[in-house]
Structure formats: structure tokens, C-alpha cells
Amino acid sequence: MGVTLLTLKSKIITRFAPSPTGYLHLGHAYAAQEAFHFARDHEGTCLLRIEDIDHTRCKPEYIRAIYEDLDWLGFDWPLPARKQSEHKAEYWKVIETLREKGLVYRCFKTRKEMPEGLYRGKAVSDEEVRMANNEKPAWRLSIKKVEAYLGEANLPFTDEVLARKDIGTSYHVACCHDDALQGVTHIVRGMDIQPLTAFQNLLQCLMGWPVPEYHHHALRLNPDGEKLSKRNHDTSIRSLRTEGYTAQQVLDMAKP
Numbered sequence: 379m380g381v382t383l384l385t386l387k388s389k390i391i392t393r394f395a396p397s398p399t400g401y402l403h404l405g406h407a408y409a410a411q412e413a414f415h416f417a418r419d420h421e422g423t424c425l426l427r428i429e430d431i432d433h434t435r436c437k438p439e440y441i442r443a444i445y446e447d448l449d450w451l452g453f454d455w456p457l458p459a460r461k462q463s464e465h466k467a468e469y470w471k472v473i474e475t476l477r478e479k480g481l482v483y484r485c486f487k488t489r490k491e492m493p494e495g496l497y498r499g500k501a502v503s504d505e506e507v508r509m510a511n512n513e514k515p516a517w518r519l520s521i522k523k524v525e526a527y528l529g530e531a532n533l534p535f536t537d538e539v540l541a542r543k544d545i546g547t548s549y550h551v552a553c554c555h556d557d558a559l560q561g562v563t564h565i566v567r568g569m570d571i572q573p574l575t576a577f578q579n580l581l582q583c584l585m586g587w588p589v590p591e592y593h594h595h596a597l598r599l600n601p602d603g604e605k606l607s608k609r610n611h612d613t614s615i616r617s618l619r620t621e622g623y624t625a626q627q628v629l630d631m632a633k634p
């Protein structure tokens with residue numbers, strides 16, 4: 379933790395944290411702009427983080443494209459980008475810490491086997507059979523145990539998966555761990571992620587991590603009012619570049 383903080387003197391640290399599951403589009407150009415400009419306007423620093431824990435969806439070619447597209451848009455970052463796929467052991471330690479506190483449990487249920495609504499507790503009758511078969515479990519946070527641990531009642535959370543069975547970690551764990559590790563003071567990200575913030579705050583509280591200040595910005599939508607998707611190639615930064623737009627034009631076009 380010390381290394382990153384020592385090399386950065388900024389009081390304000392933000393981050394842009396794309397997942398390399400496709401080419402960056404206008405929505406990302408706006409999100410990057412918000413995070414980098416917030417840092418610039420406050421004499422701070424914006425870091426780049428590659429959120430590539432999900433090997434089933436992320437591709438190296440999209441990571442290369444992120445560097446290229448951001449560079450073309452005129453953004454730079456003072457430290458090498460942190461690639462989450464290289465740090466899974468650190469994320470596992472988070473699960474172990476919570477396990478030592480008795481707050482997480484194994485869960486073999488697949489998504490289809492889950493009941494609707496808020497899920498609480500482990501009602502898996504065949505758990506032992508699955509363990510004996512060496513089936514990999516997911517690890518969930520037990521909200522009942524968290525309530526007892528914190529002396530709180532009726533926390534409005536479901537028993538979220540903190541470690542997926544296929545990748546051994548989760549977005550919440552990797553993201554909150556890295557925000558703490560990288561000394562992120564201000565999280566500037568899209569409104570679509572706002573509903574996840576309360577749960578991330580709970581994780582920060584359980585791990586004793588600082589809680590950054592959050593700014594959730596409006597989203598760049600398509601003319602039908604829908605969120606842009608990586609499948610929609612018309613708005614990818616590289617296709618706009620090929621069409622001859624300048625970086626400034628793309629940044630202007632990206633504003634909601």
C-alpha cells in the first residue's frame with residue numbers, strides 16, 4: 379500500500395476503471411473525462427485501473443485498445459495502470475479476513491437455484507456432497523452475521539457473492555480493495571453504478587478501509603434513451619477516429 383501512496387503526493391486521487399470487455403465508446407470517453415478532469419481541476423491525480431478479473435469476458439486486445447484510445451483522447455496517468463487480473467491473491471486475502479470474522483460462507487447454488495428477492499442464509503441440503511465432489515463454491519457475505527457483528531438490524535442487502543466460483547473474486551472485492559490500496563479519495567463514475575455504492579460502503583466498513591467521496595455522473599445515452607453498449611460499434615472511440623473526428627470533437631460529442 380505504501381509504495382503507491384509514497385509516489386503520489388496528490389491530496390486528491392481519482393481513478394478511471396474500465397473493464398476490457400470491448401472497445402471503449404462515447405460513454406467511456408465521458409466517464410474518463412469526468413474522472414481525469416475532476417483530478418485536474420483539483421490539482422489531483424487520476425489513475426488508470428484495468429478491471430479484468432473476469433477472464434471469461436476480458437481480452438488483451440481490448441486492454442491494448444484502452445491505452446491507445448485514452449492516449450489519443452489526450453489522457454495520461456502517472457503510474458502504470460493496475461491490472462486486477464495480476465492481483466487475485468490479494469483479493470482472496472480479503473475473503474480470508476472476512477472468513478476469519480465468520481462473515482462469509484460457501485455457497486454452491488447456481489444463479490438458477492437462487493430464490494427470488496433478498497437471499498439470506500445457506501439452505502443448501504446437498505452442500506456436503508458438492509464439497510466431496512470437489513465442486514468449487516462461491517463465497518457470500520452473510521448479512522445476518524454482519525448485522526450481529528455490527529449490532530445493526532434490517533440491513534437492506536442480499537447475501538452478495540464476494541468470490542465467484544469461476545474467478546475466485548468479484549467486482550465488489552477487487553474494486554473496493556484497490557480503491558483503498560491506491561488511496562483513491564474521490565470516486566467519479568457513472569450513475570448506473572450508484573445503486574452498488576451502499577454495499578461497497580458496507581465492505582469498506584467491515585474491512586476498515588476509508589470511504590472515498592462519491593460523484594456519480596449522468597450517462598451518455600443513445601437517441602432512444604438507452605445506455606451505450608460495447609456491442610454498438612458506431613459509437614466506439616476508434617471507429618469515430620477512423621471516420622476522421624478529432625479527439626476534441628469526440629470528447630465534445632461524448633457529453634450527455
Ligand code: GLU
Nearest residue numbers: 395396397429553567571
Ligand atoms: N469496471 C467498471 C465498469 O467498467 C467500473 C467500476 C467503477 O467505476 O467502480 O463499468
